[in-house]
Amino acid sequence: MKQLLVFIRKEFYHVFRDRRTLLIMFGLPVVQIILFGFALSSEVRNIHLAISGNTDDAGSRQIVSKIRSSPYFIVSEKTIGYGEIEASFRKGDLKAVLVFPNGFSNDLQHAGSATVQIITDGSDPNIAKTVINYLTSILTAWQSENSGPAAGYRIIPEVRMLYNEEGNGSLNFIPGVMALILMIVCTALTSVSVVREKELGTMEVLLVSPFKPIWVLVAKAVPYLLLSLVNFAVILFTASYILNVAIKGSIPLLFFTTTLFIITCLSLGLLISNATSSQQTALLLSLMVMMLPTIIFTGFMMPLENMPLPFQWISNVIPSRWYYLIIKSVMLKGLGIAHIWKEILVLSGMTVLLLSVALRKFKTTL
Amino acid sequence: MKVLLFILKKEFRQIRRNKSILLMMFMMPVVQLIILPLAMDFDVKSVNLVVVDNDHSSTSQKLISAVVSSGYFVMKGEPASYKEALGYIEEGSADIILEIPPSFDKMLVRESRQPVAIYADAINGTKAAIGSSYLTGIIKSYNNDLNIHRHGIQPSIGNIDITYTNWFNPLGIYKYNVVPAVLVLLLTLIGGYITALNIVREKEIGTIEQINVTPVKKWQFIIGKLTPFWIIGMTVFSIGLLVSALVYGITPKGSLGILYAFAMVYLVAIMGFGLLISTYSDNQVQAMFVAFFFMMIFMLMSGFFTSTDSMPGWAKVISELTPVTHFIKTDRMIILKASEWKDVQKEFLYLVGFAVFLNGWAIWNYRKTS
Secondary structure, three states: HHHHHHHHHHHHHHHOOOHHHHHHHHHHEEEHHHHHHHHOOOOOOOOOEEEOOOOOOOHHHHHHHHHOOOOEEOOOOEEHHHHHOOOOOOOOOOEEEOOOOOHHHHHHHHHHHEEEEEEEEEHHHHHHHHHHHHHHHHHHHHHHOOOOOOOOOOOEEEEEEOOOOOOOOOOOHHHHHHHHHHHHHHHHHHHHHHHHHHHHHHHHHHHHHOOOHHHHHHHHHHHHHHHHHHHHHHHHHHHHOOOOOOOOHHHHHHHHHHHHHHHHHHHOOOOOHHHHHHHHHHHHHHHHHHHHHHHHHOOOOOOOOOOOOHHHHHOOOHHHHHHHHHHHHHOOOOOOOHHHHHHHHHHHHHHHHHHHHHHHHHOOOO | OOHHHHHHHHHHHHHHOOOOHHHHHHHHHHHHHHHHHOOOOOOOEEEEEEEOOOOOOHHHHHHHHHHHHOEEEEEEEOOOOHHHHHHHHOOOOOOOOEEEOHHHHHHHHHHHHEEEEEEEEEOOOHHHHHHHHHHHHHHHHHHHHHHHHHHHHOOOEEEEEEEEEEEOOOOOHHHHHHHHHHHHHHHHHHHHHHHHHHHHHHHOOOHHHHHHHOOOOOOHHHHHHHHOOOOHHHHHHHHHHHHHHHHHHHOOOOHHHHHHHHHHHEEEHHHHHHHHHHHOOOHHHHHHHHHHHHHHHHHHOOOOOOOOOHHHHHHHHHOOOHHHHHHHHHHHHHHHHOOOHHHHHHHHHHHHHHHHHHHHHHHHHHHOOO
């Protein structure tokens, strides 16, 4: 036991002496959480829109001023001719155009219906579809406000947004970015620390010591586990005080599940370090190769349910996916352990598997 | 000139010997071009719904069947209470709850107005917004039908028919948006990452000292380092274009010449960035971490995944300050919209500016004496 403590102390020295890596470990996650927490959002805003066609009658004027007051659109002052639309899409000045027909109000009152057309720049389908949704709901809202007498029945839908009353569009991203960053930083740092000893040749020295090889690995992992937990506390603090995310669930549960997730990542790091022989390859694997799959399969950037089935299967083996579900349930929804035991079980299973493979590999390389 | 040729020869030889880097450089475009477009589909295809009917009248049943037959929603069940329904949301199997109050029909007749409650899981904001707006629309049109049937009241104004067209991409398919951006990502990873590692490696091994004591000039050394990767980068870009034409049928609608001009300058700019990282790092590990940090920012803030227009002002400034944002934007414009030189010339100047600034800084910071 005393030996182990000595070894752990040695590892701490390693970590603390390398100031730049330490800075990366604490600086990178915080900066990225703040940056992405504020910048990334599923909401589409500030859409540049122009109006085309007739805007002289009362109806179209009312609709246009309704659109102008919406926070989602930036409406051009001047109306645009039909022929100019393509050129301004090409230039990228406009994302969409709303076209009113001649005699819009007149048609609406006397002919029973009137047609408006929405033209979007489809090169960004996400914006195009959102524009159509926003405009459709503005138009239908205007229509129902103006469809006359209060006689008859009125069913009033009352919409409530659960877990996110203030409509924070980046709420989905915060647990995702947490999972992504913790996973990559933990895995990369552990994998490097073991491989470095191999590369420098000091691993041999450690292995011939009377200390059990398994404890060498444990001693390597402990400082990173503790530092990552500190890191997580900093991230949580940042999220709640700077990004104003209300932490609804139990904090001990968050720390417990995070510890489990960090151990999973550390085991993955150990496995990578055992399988590679140079720091460069280890990092290439843990940073570059892992970055894209983690971004894709964690499920916070792109909806997993829309992916082809094989991709959905693959996503099951990515630890951050399960951790993301846990954090989302506990932090944002305030749920207890009864709702996340399955995810906890999966992460534990992964940890056991990764660790046992890593340990077996470790012994054979002696 | 002759010196430069020798350095180039040395560099090419080094690259050719490193099989794993070569493999990575040519596998990456293929793999990323296949995986990313398949994975990125942001359509809200189905919204899962549960309905709590506290009324059980024929009116409420008709409302529910109007919702179901709209085809927008997948019915996940009809739990007996709101509490039970919330359970569906908590475990993630439903996105939205529709709750009809008790004696809905009776009160509707008596007071001629009745609320119905819609609860949406708003952690996923897009789904919540779309789901609740569909649901509201269906309820409103059911409301109109009800008035026509029971009271014969026609709405005082007609219906607004909304038609829409998506130009350049009529079906709104996401891969058209993703594939051009992946091409930029490829250049960025190769140009930025591999350049960042390359010079640091010489530093770490100590061979940079040997080069420093030779009469090779600073600029010769740097051009010698960058040229091979520039050529590789352009090759990868061309492979990428070919793959996107063969696999996805996406061929540039605009001028290939302008596209290549942008790619060439962009690659120089992003290599300058890699060079800059390598002049500031002592070893490969540091260089990798720093490069990784910036790559994440480049990827997530460049408009690859989310629109830059939606970002808050300061975030937009950061995103404009990276060359990636500009090239992703113009790459999409040229490939999808056939934008012409006059549409993109401003962005081109930005890229030239980035190239000069980043490389200038890197060369200034690279000292032959340690």
